[in-house]
């Protein structure tokens with residue numbers, strides 16, 4: 001009995017989910033990123049790998065799983081896979097290629113310059129960025145908020161309008177950083193806002209975009225998780241909500257939307273999983289705020305285009321996630337816009353995107369944002385962008401790739417807004 005207890009304690013200790021000591025940052029020195037090929041019907045093996053890995057980087061993907069593994073667990077994990085390749089020899093060392101600016105050089109209330117997009121930034125500076133940008137264009141923008149996070153942070157964004165006046169056109173809505181570790185998505189969504197405002201008076205393409213739609217742009221919809229990814233665990237994905245009776249933290253806000261939430265197979269009911277769906281549909285405060293905002297856009301001028309920016313993988317996906325046999329009624333139009341956007345991106349620097357309906361192209365997801373904006377938000381178009389890269393750097397894309405990524409993605413978005 002005693003030994004059984006000891007074994008289960010040891011196993012519990014091996015349970016992934018690096019739990020840092022208070023005030024300490026998780027040190028990934030020596031951890032490896034592995035790409036695992038699993039044999040078929042491997043749900044059981046996948047569960048074992050999830051327990052051994054520090055993080056699953058692409059949860060839900062069953063045939064090719066990217067994981068980060070502590071040195072002592074590498075042998076056990078590779079033994080479970082049919083094939084394995086090392087993506088990153090030393091994850092901790094790779095993190096050092098990211099540049100997190102410690103203090104931002106933008107002076108108060110000046111419109112941020114393009115150098116903002118040459119580094120990653122602390123959370124507080126992102127809020128300053130939005131306020132400084134807005135203060136330079138007060139006649140055609142306002143700061144918006146869409147609810148509050150678990151820890152009391154305000155979900156903050158910017159609303160941009162053109163010659164028709166505030167709130168006169170159908171909505172285009174951009175979300176970023178629902179998954180905390182996907183830092184390139186923050187920079188990308190901010191670039192959209194920056195381009196639309198700073199180029200409006202000089203660029204006819206931008207002017208046409210802003211005069212056609214009201215833009216609602218929220219670069220960080222998971223602020224608590226984002227802060228945690230900057231202070232404690234660089235690979236954190238979820239929000240920071242606790243579950244009573246369980247020590248694991250966090251709901252996946254992008255498995256929490258109240259549409260087809262109850263369908264099985266596209267999210268986890270285990271609070272320790274990277275894709276934990278929550279105890280009830282829409283039971284994360286972040287999701288409640290986002291849902292209310294989507295519904296209010298639907299009920300005013302309507303929603304034409306929604307894009308949820310993620311990384312990594314280089315995909316443009318559209319609904320549905322919850323069922324691989326169900327497609328949206330305007331599937332052909334979704335494909336047409338995505339095809340043209342992918343070409344526009346590729347024309348900039350050769351980056352190739354894979355496009356298609358989410359479930360059949362990538363993997364099943366339930367309670368995700370684009371299923372909701374399509375089915376309930378009645379958005380004409382709903383997309384998920386999975387930005388650079390395809391796994392070489394994964395979430396920790398070097399700062400030197402921020403500008404190439406945002407510039408090519410901008411062209412994809414211009415194409416979609418023109419076509420929508």
Ligand SMILES: [Zn+2]
Pocket residue numbers: 178179182310311
């Ligand atoms: Zn994501």
